[in-house]
Amino acid sequence: REGTPAVSSNQLDDKDGREEEQVVRGLGILPAQLELSTKELPWLVGDSATQRSRFAFWLQTLRRARGFRSVLVNSFPGEAVTGTAAAEDDDGPQRQAACPRVLPVGPLLVLAGCNVERAKGAGDDGGVAATNINNHPQPCSKNPSMWQADSTCIRWLDAQPAASVVYVSFGSWVGPIGHDKIRELALGLEATGRPFLWAIKDDPSWRAGLPAGYAGSVAGRGKLVDWAPQDDVLGHAAVGCYLTHCGxxxxxxxxxxxxxxxxxxxxxxxxxxxxxxxxxxxxxxKLGSVRRDVVRDCIERIMGGAEGTRLQEKMDALRQRAVTAEARCLAQGNLRSFVNEIKRDHPLLTQIYNIL
Known part of the structure; x- marks a missing residue:
């Protein structure tokens, strides 16, 4: 069937009753090293009828997208970008549209107003982190979240050693992951002996999974809040890694x-x-599971030693691609190109907009 990726099994023998996992092949739009399994596909939510419905929706969306002139993507350019505005902005209406040009336009948020000297990775000097020379937090941007953030997070982070804190958050819309998993995650964080900041909803569906008296047993080293000002937290020099749901x-x-x-x-x-x-x-x-020993061991791997250093070096290189002036200029140029295309090809719409 057109548009349906091929799959090949990587677990043919299912004697233990485990679900057969298959590897998706033939997705030319994704890097080869991604090698997604069928369990990692985005429509695998709910029962089989829901999954079929979601797959049909995604398939219809992709087919409709074939006729688009441009697609804006909230991402940053790769090392080799094709179809960018810089290469095609002057081609005019005669530009062939065999497929839409993909224009990275993010992240457009400039990290202005932040004076944060980050000390990420293994081998930090253990000094206390501070958001600026006056030890007062300078928010990078207004909080776009609909949730009320706990304003005490930054002050607490100010008192922690540089690159020492594990920040934990499962985002604003992810449903409860289950009391057993919450308990194991909590005990794993405690077992590390490291400071941690956990944004965990003040709701029984989440907090009932915490061990009895947990907040008191980790007081001083672990801070639990209903919601954190995430951009400011991630921008703080005390944060060494982020345990995330990967939204x-x-x-x-x-x-x-x-x-x-x-x-x-x-x-x-x-x-x-x-x-x-x-x-x-x-x-x-990736956490193989949320068992307490796995959580503890993975945090130790990412926060220290040669592996942690390698990960930080890779992250530093990726960050340079995303937030440097060159990357921001390209994103802004792509956005301008998109707007100019609309103005050029639809002058009547532009006139109506100007009148309104």
Whole structure:
């Protein structure tokens, strides 16, 4: 069937009752090293009927996209970008549109107003982190979240050693992951002996999984908040890694600030994002499970030693591609090109807009 990727099994013998996992082949739009399994596809949510419905939706969306002139992507350019505005902006209406040109336009948010000297990775000097020379936080941008952030997070981070804190958040819309997993994750964080900041919703569906008296037992070293000002937290020099669900916005924010990621995807595109983080960019590790010993060991791997240093070096290089002046100029140029194309090809719409 046209548009359906081929799959090949990588587990033919299923004697243990495990679901057969297959590797997706033939997706030319994705890097070969991504090698997604069928369990990592974005429509695998809910029962089989829901999955079929979601697959049909994605297939229809891709087919309709074939007729687009341009597609704006909230991402940053790769090392070799094709179809950029710089190469095609002057071609005019005669430009052939066999496929849409893909224009990276992000991240457009300039990290202005931040005076953060980051000290990420292994081998820091253990000094106390500070957001600026006066030890007062300078927010990078207004908080776009609909949730009320806990304003005490930054002050708490100010008192922690540089690159020492594990920041944990599963985003604003991910459903509860289960009491057993919450308990194991909590005990794993405690077992590291490292400071951690955990944005965990103040709701029984999440917090009922915490061990009894947990907040008190980790007080001083672990801070639990209902919601954190994430951009400011990730931009703080005390944060050494980010245990994340791999939502795309969270992924981009982590890259903007150069924070290594410990991946725990839950649903949707998070598995694909995780594959990019761990297999393509190599700026993070994937949690094989949330058992306390696995959580502890993975945090130790990412926060120290040769492996942690390598991950940070990869992240630093990726961050340069995303937030340098050159990358921002390209993103802004792509956005201008898109607007200019509309003005050029649809002058009547432009006139109506100007009148309104």
């Amino acid at each position: 795309w916005n969270s992924t981009v924010e982590a890259i903007q600030h150069g924070v290594r990621m410990l991946c725990c995807p839950v649903s949707g595109d998070q598995f694909i994002n995780c594959a990019y983080i761990t297999r393509v960019w190599e700026v993070g590790l």
